[in-house]
Amino acid sequence: MSFLLRAVFLLLIFGFVVYVLKAIARLSFHLRGTVKDVKNLREQLSGRPAASAEMVRCASCGAFVAPREAVTISGRGAKQIFCSHDCLRAHAQRA
Numbered sequence: 001m002s003f004l005l006r007a008v009f010l011l012l013i014f015g016f017v018v019y020v021l022k023a024i025a026r027l028s029f030h031l032r033g034t035v036k037d038v039k040n041l042r043e044q045l046s047g048r049p050a051a052s053a054e055m056v057r058c059a060s061c062g063a064f065v066a067p068r069e070a071v072t073i074s075g076r077g078a079k080q081i082f083c084s085h086d087c088l089r090a091h092a093q094r095a
């Protein structure tokens with residue numbers, strides 16, 4: 001009888017330990033996901049100044065524009081970048 005009680009007690013402890021381990025594993029998995037999210041967020045935040053560093057400067061008014069919005073003309077080996085066609089025209093009239 002006491003052997004049976006001990007067996008049940010051990011089984012309960014074993015079950016509890018397994019439950020706790022499972023809970024810890026789940027927690028660490030969630031934690032890892034959260035850490036990954038935070039890292040992604042931080043990369044996005046720190047990626048913003050890097051993106052602005054890729055901006056090109058208008059040769060006419062000096063405004064910074066994204067390369068894909070910029071108007072680029074290249075002639076005689078020199079490349080000139082303008083923020084808009086208006087600036088390009090203004091620069092051409094001034095020159």
Ligand SMILES: [Zn+2]
Nearest residue numbers: 058061083087
């Ligand atoms: Zn401009």
